[in-house]
Amino acid sequence: MSVVNQDQDGEDARPRGRTVRPPSWFGGEDEAPAARGGMFVEVVVNRAFDQALTYHAPRKLVAGIRPGVRVRVPLGKRGGLVTGYCVSIGLLPPEGLDPARIKDVAEVLDAVPLIDARMLELTRWMAGYYLCSWGQALDAVVPAGVRKQAGTRIGTFLTVPEDARRAWLDGSLEKTLTAKQAAVLDVLCQPDGGMLTVSDVCRRARCGSGVVDGLRKDGVIHTVKRRLSLEDSRKEEPDDAPPPASAESPTPPPTKPKLLLTPEQQKGLDALAPALQGDGFAPFLIFGVTGSGKTEVYLSAIEQVVARGREAIVLVPEISLTPQTIRRFRRRFKKVAVLHSHLSDVERHRHWRSIAQGEVDVVVGARSAIFAPTRRLGLIVVDEEHESTFKQESVPRYHARDVAVKRAQLEGVPVLLGSATPSLESWANAERGRYVKVDMPSRVEGRPMPAVELIDLRHEKNMTGGLSDSLRNAMHQALDDGGQVILLLNRRGYNTFVICPKCGDVVKCRHCDVAATFHKGRRLLICHMCDAERACPPACPSCNAAVLHYGGIGTERLEREVLMEFPFHAARRMDSDTMRRHGSHEEALAAFKAGDVRILLGTQMIAKGLDFPNVTLVGVVDADVALHLPDFRAAERTFQLVAQVAGRTGRGDRPGRVFVQTYSPESPAILHAARHDYESFVTQELPQRAGGLASPYGRIVRLVARGRDEGRVKGYLDELAATLRARAEASVRFLGPCPAPVLKIKEEFRFHLQLRCATAPPLRALLRDLSSPPAPPKVELAVDVDPVSML
Structure with a gap:
């Protein structure tokens, strides 16, 4: 979709004449535009x-x-x-x-x-x-905080026009002024006077505001309005007291421990060296097993870039969940800016200004950090590049990993994509030679990968909760030996559904087509789609049966089961219900690291980025949560989640064990994850995608129509699909339109249509204009290029 000027014929008409760019935060003394005539x-x-x-x-x-x-x-x-x-x-x-x-x-x-x-x-x-x-x-x-200029205010300051300044300096103006007026001019014409308000000038010249007003009326001095940050506002006081001793002392340099790289780490860094020392675009896929030391390779690469006077951007999937990573960066680099969702608008604006003014060496953040206004960018790192959280779910629906590669190309710098379980798109790009693959197949110090045992839940007869006998016994053994335990269950709440045993109806959210989840601590049914809350019904809403069955296990119920089974060992739950308070992630992980918490349980937020040497057991309570979803990436996500959480153990001197509970132990995703065999999983998975033009063999665009009138939404998407089919090339494949897997969210019905093609240009040409047929009133169309979720 090209951007054109507004002209009468609607053609691409660009402005004639020289395009100019005056000085800015981003450096460069360009020519100023002509001022005559606008x-x-x-x-x-x-x-x-x-x-x-x-x-x-x-x-x-x-x-x-x-x-x-x-x-x-x-x-x-x-x-x-x-x-x-x-x-x-x-x-x-x-x-x-x-x-x-x-x-x-x-x-x-x-x-x-x-x-x-x-x-x-x-x-x-x-x-x-x-x-x-x-x-x-x-x-x-x-960012919104920058657009709103959060943390700033408009100040009114006094200035002396150039002609009046010359007249004052040569003495011709002084003859016409009173003594107090001369004192005001003397203050304002000081070389280092800075920006002064009326009160500043009156205090320095020892006069009243009437003197200043008289000079303004005579045109001798003018007022100007300037936007100031709050920090600048506090500096307006002209007679500032001397700064405290701590401000005068230089900031101590960050600690840089002398670490010896492993042979694999050094080999990987050597492969990156030519790109790090050059000035050209170079994409790398760092494929290293969990615990292989990928982060140290990132840090060493960034050190080389910073030593050249350049800056680095590091993207991590969930910034609030990686305090260990942040600490490692701050120990190694003096000027680190951390951008995350907990920042206020004022803080985000302050960071933006610091980055734009060249005061930061390393920017660490979630997906939006890829847009940090660095002046001398030298390297981009995308850690855990496979994570779906890098995809923006609102307009513009960009993927930060792909934007990072494009920005690196435009800036002419290397980009490192790292993961133990790369996305199949990145893996295919490496196989096709578009990325340089750097292998790190072994753990630091030659530590073995943890042994994984699959527990077939179909044969477990005594389970009354979420823990099988095998997993429960393994937890007792690990805790008795002084180890720590991590339990993964990617479902929140106490019970995941409420069903009527008489008519079989499930109690759903009033606004969405999903089952409501029971949260026992709050005694409420909560929708995990729209966060709507409702009281627990005393009887079935459909048939009025007096008894309802609460089923399914969430992290809240698992926590209660663990506390009852292990009353003498402290446990902590980490999910979005318990981690709402600012700093709660760091607090929970610090307690776990110190050994005050022996059992850490939670959702996928505990499955990645954690490095605790004393963890000797990891339990996956239900590996099938996402395996059977109507999404072609379901198997890939299941493999990645199991493999990632399995990698949290065995990172110290003691060996680790992993127990995976599943009803589908024969699934290739779970089998290969248990064997830590990514390449065999890829070999199994890729052929299944080729025939359907699923990524990475084809490009996908998903169109989702939504609105409160189901018939109107369906009719519009049917008409749009017919229009697109009529003008589409033969290479474009249509899937749908049909109801979305989750038909209704927030009172809006959803129908979707997938378009697939081996290459992107036919899709882009087809979808360049979606104005015909026009969407009916109160119906919206969302266009998702390279969708990550099909729900």
Whole structure:
């Protein structure tokens, strides 16, 4: 979806004349635009249409206009003001446009550009690839706290015009001023006076505000408005006290322990060395088993980049769940910015400014950190690149891993994708030669991979809860030997469903087509789709039977079972219900590391990124949770989850054991995960995807229509599918339309349609214009390119 100027014929008409880019946070002393007569700018707004609009910048705004700043412009027949991004500048309007009819820019919102030229190029690529508007991509790049300028205020300051300043300095102005007026001018014309308010000047000149007002009326001094951060506001006091001793002392350098790399780590680093020392794009897939020391390779690679005066971006799947990783980075590097979802808008804005001003060496964060405004980017690292959390589920529906590769290409820097269980897309790219694969098949210090035992739940006759006799006995043995235990159950709540034994109906959420989950601690049924809560019904809502059966096991019930079975060993539950408070993740993991907690149980948040040498047993309570979902990635996700959590044990001097409870022990995903055999799983899984053009053999776009009127939604998607089929190439395969696996979410019915093709261009050409047929009122269409979830 290309972005064009607004012109009468609707053709691509770019502004004639030289595009200029004045100085900004991003460096570079470019030529300033011509100030006489104003200029013409292209502005992109956050609307569904993918078109840059042409505006005229009046002479008074020319000095502040540059690509990457936000502006307020009139839009539509009524001329209401909206915020947009200036993306280019020209001295002449596009051909075919009458300059007299081009509307004026109303206001420039930013003193410096929020986005540099390469980020503009990246967002333009995102708009075309993910089939969204350029404005939607731009708003995804700039955090809300930055757009709102959180933590800043507008200040009014005094300034002396240049002609009055010269007259004061040569003495000709002093003859016409009173003594107090002269004192004011003396204060304002000091070389190091800085920005001073009226109160600052009155205090220094020992006069009243009337003196200042008189000079303003005479035009001798002017007022200007400047936006200041809160830190700058606190520095307005001219007679600041000396900084405390701690501020004068240099910050102690971070501790850099002398670590000897293993032969595998050194071999991997040697393979990266030419790219790290060069200035070109180079993608790598670091395929290392759990415990092989991939993080140390990342750290050593970043050290080389930082030593060259460059910066690094490190993406991790869930920033709040990796405190160990953050500590390792902060021990090795002095200037680390951590971007995560718990930051306030003010904190996020402060980090953004620090990064843009070149004050940070390493940026660590979740998916949105890929847009950090680094000035001298030298390396991008994507840890656990297979994780689905790198996919954005709202517009623009980008995948941070793929955006990271594209940004590295645009910046001309290497990108490292690391995982013990790579996504099949990355694995295929390595097999095709698009990525360089770096193998790390052994654990640090030659430690063995943990032994895995499969427990067939079909043959367990005495199970009354979530723990089989085999797993329970293994836990007793591990705890008696002084070890620690991790239990994985990827289901929250106490009971996962409530069913009527008489009519067989399941109690569902009132707003979604999913079973409500019983949370015993709150005595409520909660929907895990929309978070709606309802009281537990005294009888069946369908047949009014007096008795309901509560079934299924969640982490809350598993916690109760563990506490009853092991009353003398402290246990801690980690899921989204218990980890709501800021810092709760770090607190729980610190207690586990210290040995105060002996049993750690939870959802997938405990399955990755944890390194505790004393963990000697891992139990997967139900390995089948995601195995049978209607999604072609179900087997891949099951393999990754089991393999990742199995890797949490055996990382110290003591060997580890893994028990996997399953009703499907013959499933290739579970069998190969038990054997720590990723390549055999890939060999088994890939042929099953080839025939259906499933990724990585084909490109997929999923269209989801939703609305409150089921018939209207279904009819619209049927009509859209017929229209697309009529103009599609023969190579495009259609699946659907049909009801989505979860038919209703938040009172909206959902129908979906999949389009598959061996290559992307036919899909992109077909979906470039989805305006016909138009969506009926109160029906929305979501376009998901490279979907991760099919539910």
